[in-house]
Amino acid sequence: MKTSPVIALVGNPNAGKSSLFNQLTGLRQKTGNFPGVTVDKKSGPWSIDAHTEAIVVDLPGVYSIYPKSLDEQIVTDILANPEHPDYPDVAVVVVDASNLRRNLLLFTQVADLGVPVVLALNMLDVAQKQHQEVNAVRLAMRLGVPVVRINARSGEGLEPLKKAVVTQLNAPALPRQLFFDPAEQVGELIADTKGSYQLENNYLALQYVIQHDGFSFLDQQQRRGLDRIIDRYQFREPEFQASETITRYQRIADVMADAVVDRRPIDQPTWSQRLDRILLHPVWGYAIFGFIMLLIFQAIFAWAQPFMDAIDSGVAWLNGTLKEQLPEGPLTDLLTDGVLAGIGGILVFIPQIAFLFFLIALLEESGYMSRVMVIMDRIMRKFGLNGRSVVPLISGVACAVPAIMATRSIGTRRDRLITILVTPLMSCSARLPIYTILIALVVPKQQVLGFFNLQGLALMGLYLLGLVSALLSAYVLKLVLRSKERSFFIMELPTFKLPRWNHVGLTVWESVRSFVWEAGRVILAISIVLWVLASYGPGDAIEQAENRVRQQNPGLSGESLDNQIASQRLEASYAGHFGHFIEPAIKPLGYDWKIGIALLSSFAAREVFVGTMSTIYSIGSGDDDGTTIRERLLTERNPDTGGPMYTPALSFSLLVFYVFAMMCMSTLAATQRETRSWKWPAVQLVYMSILAYVAAFLTYQALS
Template sequence: MKSSQNKIALIGNPNSGKSTLFNQLTGLRQKTGNFPGVTVEKKFGTLRYTSPDGKQADATLIDLPGIYSIYPKSRDEQVVVDILANPQHPDYPDAVIVVVDASNLQRNLLLFTEIADLGLPIVLALNMLDVAESMNLQVNAVQLAMPFAVPVVRINARTGEGVPNLKEAINRVLGQEQVAMSYFLDPLETQEGLVEEVKKTYALENNYLAMQYVCQHDEFTFLNRPERQQLDELIEKYSFDKTDFLTHETITRYERLRPIVQKAQTVKGAIDQPAWTRRLDRFLLHPIWGYVAFLFVLLVIFQAVFAWAQYPMDMLDMATAEAIDWTKKTLPEGVLNDLLTDGLMAGIGGVIIFIPQIAFLFGLVGLLEESGYMARVMVIMDKLMRKFGLNGRSVVPLISGVACAVPAIMTTRSINNPYERLLTILVTPLMSCSARLPIYTILIALVVPDETVLGILNLQGLVLLGLYLLGLVGALASAWLFSLFIPRREPSYFILEMPTYKLPRWSHIGYIMFDSVKSFVLEAGKIIVAISIILWVLASYGPGDRMDVAAEQALQTTSSASASIQEAAVASARLEASYAGHFGRFIEPAIRPLGYDWKIGIALITSFAAREVFVGTMSTIYSIGAEASEDALTIRKRLQQERNPQTGGPMYTPAVSFSLLMFYVFAMMCMSTMAVVYRETHGWKWPIIQLIYTMFLAYGSAWATYQLLS
């Protein structure tokens, strides 16, 4: 059932500024979710405007995937057509804002005319006028509005200029009856009999929508098999040729758009990209220097993540430790105190400490996207990707995988070739996502000195960059191996529109950072805290009286030692005899060749739910048995003080720490990723293959690393 609140769809070509306008119109009043029945992510938010009676009203603004026309080439584009062609869809809009790039007017208006022919109330938002002017183009909005008979609003999505006028135009069109533009529907006259019969059979009123049923019924998700078969019979009855019709339609639209664009657009001088854009592209798209520049950008990002985020991380880490210590001393001793401090607060500490690094990482990646540089990365990487069975569009999922593999795998829907899409899905989890970042940073800080190289490069940042590059190398090598066994059934091509360079809109960067932190805290954080509490229960209780017996034996063994040594021995013995200890001991023989003990084994088991749980698990394990009299201990100090019972030395030696780093570079260990791969590949075959080969890589590389360094 549709909501009583008006729905407004935001539609436009890729790189037209649609998503930037969405942020301007909604601010922080945004949410994310999936379109009903599919795993394509959607963003929707609240748009506030003034209604005709002068009162403030809210509408739901839906940011639909970018498309070039309503004839989709990929699965995420199909979502848009499924919504616009189905009035019963829960996201069917009451009005549409079509965002048009003024610097590429004719091509962008093709989509506008298709949407208008569907009969939806429509507003045309004329964006990127500053880019058009830099290319010696001037666009007259009034000259566009007259032939189209729709509101045309000049805007600048980056600065917010024209947004109040856009809201007024939205208010005018909401509630208008759906009237299709007849100017572009003449080609349907040759198919009048077919159109009328489809309209009668499916209770449609719009001629162009009826034609979409004819052309796209095999892709429409809302039609059942008998309905599709009936349309096939009508196509055969009227001898309809889809290819001829689509060719005729496209030619006709461009022919009728040409005089409109010529009248509305004034050319002053030669049309060209801005000079500084051309100069930058000569360097950033160079076959050698382009790769050097990309590597330098990555180096700066990971140096910044360590250098800038270190101070707030240390403050959060110490504040959490002191809060736990204060709570232990203040509350009465007992189960509730232990649960609150060693379970809940330790779990929360394992979440909030990484907020600064995640915010910096996502903010810097957003800066690359906002500036237009990310498209250049796709272009220069296309030639390299093809050697491994992929193409330039695979770069987007792989780079997105640095954030999270789940949405990254969803973005593979933009890859037209099924073969390249499958390869990209299979290797994307090897990219080091934000869930691995807490593990990387805590282990690197243990064994890599915090010092500079060449006076400016932080050694820890260099190691972090190396781990991310290692994930990329693993992904490319795995794609090449898979390409040897998975047959390619169709050729591949790579076409990309190159956006101009733009200064970033800092408020948009702020939204990206806020959303990434919120997602980490609310999504990953819930898992970490929940598992921390469960783990505390498993580590605090054991079968029968084994924990008490183990504690007594530990006291007898250390009877001549100091009180602090006795307390540590009792705590360790009780943990080993607990349910959690039994789990760790069960898998210890399998992980001992990697240098891991049963405590690390517990963390490996819990992190199968989500990788980021590892740090929270270690924090909880080493909090068990901690006394209130002790100094406040950070997570890092707890790991530094852990001793190897066999050698008496530090548990987290360089060999063990780097072995763990190698394990988590390649280990999949994410149930959410497996679930989305199952959805995208329609079966368990590929998720199981993916899990097996990543675990093989993880175990083998961790074993080799430990053997070499120990």
């Protein structure tokens, strides 16, 4: 039972709905799932008067109430079901005033369902630049609902919007008649449906007939009853929907003729259209996109380095200080070598992750990301993917879990499944700490052409390798997973805009906080477990190892002796035994038992690899000088050759392994939720693991 009124934000994609949501809820918003499904739900409180705090729900963007994907189905499921917990007391339909004709189609459908509506006119400044004037008073009179002028980017018009919502809550006003009344064409069918299902609204009865197979709130018996009604009246859905759309646009044209003055010059392109001639060019479009991505990866290394160095030094200083100040013992070792070493191994990469999300947010806010989807669609189709697959693949650079959830916008089942299976090959932010530390070990900070950094080029190369492998894997899956369905890609390009810095900042904050919180909890738990496994062993194995070192090296003393003892104690521990057990399997890749421990622990989450290495080498180092993990890896020696352990061959082998390896339980869980089967997560895990092992083996052997 609802205790607070629900205000739903409804609108076309790119109409400014999410911007308005951020204005209304700010930092108090929360993310979850809609009841019964795994589709993302954003909600938050909004104080609409001194005594009432409403819940604002940001519904997925749709062009009409006839869904073509899973996330669009949610909107109709809610608006057609008054018993749904998110059914709105008032629906705020956000429309792009510069494209009012198309946006009003959705508005008229929502209003016809009998939902109390407020029309929010957004992007009036864009309409004005295009020489269009919208008269909100006349529009309200013609539509029969409150109409409010807003600017979702700046927050202008929120008070009038609040008053209009309060008015609709206290005394709901609906249009005097339906914009499209299906009873005028199929009156008997509508009457039969209304009587059989106790409905009062003609247009809602039509939705029961057309969409009954998609409505989650109808049981099988109710759906069979609707099938009988359809057969009884020989109802033909496609023809009727076409007739409805034509009728609605005719009535919308009458409204706009009275409320909108259009003085746009004929055949004069806007500045966004002029830019699109270059950005969507079949040659220059790809060149510009590649250059922008190169700049992003250069910036990740160049801009973040001072902040990373500061955090690195701070963690090392804190670790050394704690060891000096605290009494020696297991608890101090747990705190410094276990907890702090593991958490420090992830905190140091916050600057790079923040810059990555910052730059991606800039591309999204400006409108350029939509152009990327369009030009990449030409490539996607050759590999059996839908153009909408670009959205999850690009999102996969941040995190594969929400990227897999974003595949709901893909209409055909095969394209959606292929996209889910290959998305984890895109290098996510969890891989960034691994890439950064290994690249720093073997790639010099050398400038190329006076501007480009070799480390940045290496990082971009890894991301490109992930993209190429995702496309090739998709092509193979296309040949395996046959389907007769045809897929289409339709994308409306928003106008270019200046980024909203508060939204960019909010995106970065939420992304970094989520990354640190989710990764931090896993790393903390695994670091503690690893410290225990690496500090204790079966029976008296650790004591025997220490005695053996003293007996075999009677001349050693001081730091050299401590390092030998620490190394042998680690090897004799539970963790060491476990590492030695799997070492034969990973030896062909150049890995030793210490790396084996890190590989296994990182199956929980990839970023745990760095924290695990921090814990292992802190325990094994035997010194208290606060040396950082990068310095420890540089000084690590190969016991077989006596040379550096982390050679270019081993480092690049590890880099390639993590480009392809699944090693993320959360991603497997997301795949299972989206496919509703454990078969596809198993396929994903097996093919990516084989790909990672073979690629790492070939890399190591080629470079050795």
